[in-house]
Amino acid sequence: MxxxxxxxxxxxxxxxxxxxxxxxxxxxxxxxxxxxxxxxxxxxxxxxxxxxxxxxxTPPISQEALTAQSQSSIVYAKDSNGQWQRVAILHGADNRLWVPIEKIPKDLQNAFVAIEDQRFYKNNLGIDPIRIIGALIADIKAGGKPVEGASTITQQLVKNTMLSSEKTLTRKIQEAVLAWRLEQKYTKEQILEAYLNTIYLGGPNVNAYGVQAAALAYFGKDVSQLDLAECAMIAGITNNPSLYSPYANLEAATERQHLVLKEMLKQGYITKEQYDKAIAEKLVFKKTNFTTYDHKYFIDQVINDVADELSKKLDISHDEAINKIYNGGLRIYSTMDSRIQNYIEEAFKNPELFPMNSKIKDEVQGAMVVMDWRTGEVKGLVGGRDTSNIVRGFNRATQAYRQPGSSIKPLTVYGPALETGLTAATVVDDVPTTFGNWTPHNYESSTYRGLVTLREALTHSLNIPAVKVVDRVGIATSANYGKKFGLDITKNDMYLPALALGGLYKGVTPLQEAAAYGAIANGGVYTTPITFTKVTDSEGNLILENKPLRHVVLSEQNAYILTSMMQDVVKYGTGTRARLPNMPVAGKTGTTDNYSNAWFSGFTPYYVATVWMGYDNNSISLYDTRTGTRVVGGSYPAQLWKTVMLQIHKDLPYKDFVRPPGIISVTVCKDSGELPTDLCHLDPRGDRTYTEIFVQGTQPTTYCTVHVTAKINSQNGKLATALTPPDLVKDAVFIDPPGRTPEQNAVAADGKYVVPTQYDDTTSILPGNNEPNNAPNTPSDVVPPPSNNGTTQLPPAGEPTTPTNNNGSTPQNPNNEVQSPTNPIPPTNGNKNP
Missing domain, CATH: 1.20.5 (Single alpha-helices involved in coiled-coils or other helix-helix interfaces)
Known part of the structure; x- marks a missing residue:
């Protein structure tokens, strides 16, 4: 139990x-x-x-975030019809040209939607759940390999503009959020516009962001000009530009194009007829070169000038301004006239227009500028003979500072002379003259013309008169006018050789000289040269407005007189090779001492232009082995100037330089610049009078004192004495240059026309005396020049006489006033006026 x-x-x-x-x-x-x-x-x-x-x-969204991408800038110029045309595209790392949706063909918009995001217009979530599931299923069927994209157009826009390219969960979540936000804030048109302007459409050796750059890259045309087949081709590139670019794989690109067209037909964007036509079309590809551009010297200067103005306005560095030009989507409106630019470029390709020295390896370089002197707008500019694709290189038209030689004379010699009271008729003596320890020489160093007017001195480019004029008006005055003309006059230029003969320390550029000469053409008003008129952003909002600065250098009247003097340079002087058959030309040549620089600058009633030639190595002299001569401004530079200007003016109506009020014409003596007397007409060289123009009030009021008369022995040309046989005594007209020495007279071209200083020593037989008279030749034996009545009066014994000028023969009116020079009554010495 x-x-x-x-x-x-x-x-x-x-x-x-x-x-x-x-x-x-x-x-x-x-x-x-x-x-x-x-x-x-x-x-x-x-x-x-x-x-x-x-x-x-997640970062916030804004319009700026969508459009602040790097954008290429465009430079425009006017064509022969005055219409703006694109001449250059400037871009940095990304070549992107923004265009509004209104300018993008509807076929191109539909092509992108059909192939990239067919539920674009119906889906407002930014992401497409149905497409995401479909892409996952497709990827699973492909064994986990991604074969189908799930990004909407809105998501692609977010990736292209707002987020980094890293593939992380964070970026994916932010992409979805931003896409949703975009859909809530912007219209479909705004989203599509931003997308089409930012999507990458390049490929091997093609840099193209956005449909405008792509249209230019593949078809050489504006996006608005694309047809359906071309639209489908560009839309097909998007999926894989390196594979589907027609330049990389035309067969693959064509298959992709056909797929785009098939989707457009399937989605109801095009009809079967349009589809068949587009499929059958054989596309013609034309690649636009984005790495360089035509007219490179001009465009390079435009870039520099715009950068200078941007840096000042925006308070940024020059480098930052350059970056904005290449990446800021600017629209730059240049002053270039494509027709004129092409004329210059064609001339620079012609080797016959340039000297050639077969003994020197280096090529002779050159530069040329053409400008509208009224507006300051540069119409054409070439800075060298280089035809390579190198851009932003050395531009000799704007960067090569060279000594101008005699082409400086209108600017620092004769312009200031007219402004300070001298006239075109003012006479200077072209004879050897020493200034301190310097003795200038003319181009032809052994030739001296003697008495010349300022007009003649400029016409023949005489150096000694030019130095004398600067010495007379003052170095400071000459330098001041050079600065007013836009030249870089430095403290090292404050001496006669620099200002009178163009030996400037820094030198000048062809653009500077063209602008300076333009001031003369423009009635004495200097206008700052400009290469662009305005700059806007891609939407047309004004950023810069470039208005040239102006200031007065010469009076309108003096500018006209200087123009007239410079016309004679081309008509009769050193610039005859620049003559135009259909248009007046005023200009001046320039050659430096060692022949290393040769210039011609001149203007017409329409344009001003400057040509420079020389080597980049300034120590090499210009020499042409074809002709065996040294090169001067009046040779090749003048010929090149003429060649271009003939083309420019061929269709322009003839017109003359406008004569302003306040100009009068007066007949003067060319040996004194004063009102003529009878003696001026009787010069052994012929009539020495001519008609000159003056500013009212500057015309001469006194009569010529340079021409004199004296009795000479007709056999030996010496002054006659009482012993000179009467049948050998002859009345003769001479000149008496003031202040000239016998040494100067000996080398002057007019020296043989100067009144003699030696008396006749001829032995004669006196009446009533069979013995020769060997009495010494003394002043008391001299027969004086004619008196006022034209007869010879022998002085009383013992009263010496010497040759006299006609000063004492100038008759005075009853009031002892000189007759009006506008209608002068010349004095008479008893001889008839010719």
Whole structure:
């Protein structure tokens, strides 16, 4: 019984322990379940918190974020019809040209939507759940390999403009958030416009962001000009530019194009007829070169000028301004006339228009600038003969400072002379003259013309008269006018050789000289040369307006007289090779001492132009082995100038330089610059009078004192004496240059016309005396020049006489006033006027 009791007790105890074990197991399982649930919710909370943090840190969206991408800039110029045309595209790392949605063909918009996001117009979530699921299924079927994209157009826009390219969960979440936000804030047209302007469409050796750059890169045309087939080709590139670029793989690109067209047909964007036509079209590809541009010298200067103005207006560095030009989507409107620019470039390709020295390896370089002198707008500019694709190189038209030689004379010699009271008829003596320890020489160093007017001195580019004029008007005055003409006159130029003969320390550029000559053409008003008129952003908002500065250098009247003097340079002087058959030309040549620089600058009633030639090595002299001559400004530079200007003016009507009020014409003596007397007409060289123009009030009021008359022995030309045989005595007209020395007279071209200083020593037989008269020749024996009545009067014995000028023969009116020079009554010495 005890055993049974014990057994029962043992069974009861086992049952009790078993129940207790079951309860413990249930508790443990329950705990595990609760723990898992808690952990799941905790994990979800943590993940949710992290997601919320990512969303919170998502950058905001703005219009600027969409459009602030690097954009290429465009330079425009007017064509022969006066229409703006694109002449250069400037870009940095990304070549992107923004165009508004209105200018993007509807076929191109539909092509992108059809192939990239067919539910674009229906889905406003920014992401496409249906497409995501479809992409996952496609990827699974492909064994986990991604074969189909799921990004909407809005998502692609976000990736292209707002986020980095890293593939992380954070970026994926922010992409979805931003895409949704974009859809809520902007219209479909705004989103599509931003997308089409930022999508990469390049490929091997093609840098193209956006549909405009792509249209130019593949078809050489504006995006607005694309047809359906071309639109489909560009839209097909998007999926994989390196594969589907027609330049990389035309066959693959064509298959992709056909797929785009098929989707457009399927989705109802085009008809079957349009589809068939587009499929059958044979595309013609034309690549636009984005790494360089035509007219590089002109465009390079435009870039520099725009950068200068941007840096000033925006208070940024020059380098920052250059970066803005290449990446800021600017629209730059240049002053270039494409027709004129092409004329210059064609001329520079012609080797016959440049000297050639077969003994020197280096090529003769050159530069030319053509400018509208009324507006200051540069119409054409070439800075060298380099035809390579190198851009932003050395531009000799604006960066090569060279000594101008005699081409400086209108600016620092004759312009200031007219302004300070001298006239075109003012006479200077072209004879050897020393200034301190310096003796200047003419181009033909052994030739001296003697008395010349300022007009003649400029016409024949005489150096000595130029130096005398600067010495007369003053170095400071000459330098001041040079500065007014836009030249870089430095303290090292404050001496006669620099200002009179163009030996400037720094030199001038062709652009500077063209602008300076333009001031003469423009009635004495200097206008700052400009290469662009305005700059806008890609939407047309004005950023820069470039209005040239102006200031007066010469009076309108003196500018006209200087123009007239410079016309004679081309008609009769050193610049005859620049003559135009159909248009008046005023100009001046320039050649430096060692023949290392040769210039011609001139203007017409329409344009001003400057040509420079020389070597980049300034120590090499210009020499042409074809002709065996040294090169001067009046040779090749003048001929090149004429060649270009003939083309420019061929269709322009003839017109003359406008004569301003206040100009009068007066007949003067060219040897004195004064009103003529009878003697001026009787000069042995012929009539020495001519008609000159003057500013009213500056015309001469006194009569010529340079021409004189004296009796000479007709056989030896010496002054006659009382012993000169009467039948040999002859009345003769001479000149008497004031202040000229016998040494100067000996080398002057007009020296033989100067009144003699030696008396006749001829032995004669006096009446009533059979013995020769060998009496010494003394002043008392001299026969004087004619008196006022034209007869010779012998002086009383012992009264010396010397040759006299006609000064004493000038008749005075009853009031002892000189007759009006506008209608002068010349004096008479008893001879008839010729």
């Amino acid at each position: 005890d055993n049974n009791a014990n057994l029962k007790r043992s069974e009861r105890k086992r049952h009790k322990e078993k129940g207790k074990n079951k309860s413990t197991a249930r508790s443990i399982l329950k705990f595990i379940i609760y723990a898992v649930i808690i952990l799941v919710f905790a994990g979800m909370g943590a993940i949710g918190g992290k997601v919320l943090a990512i969303i919170k840190n």
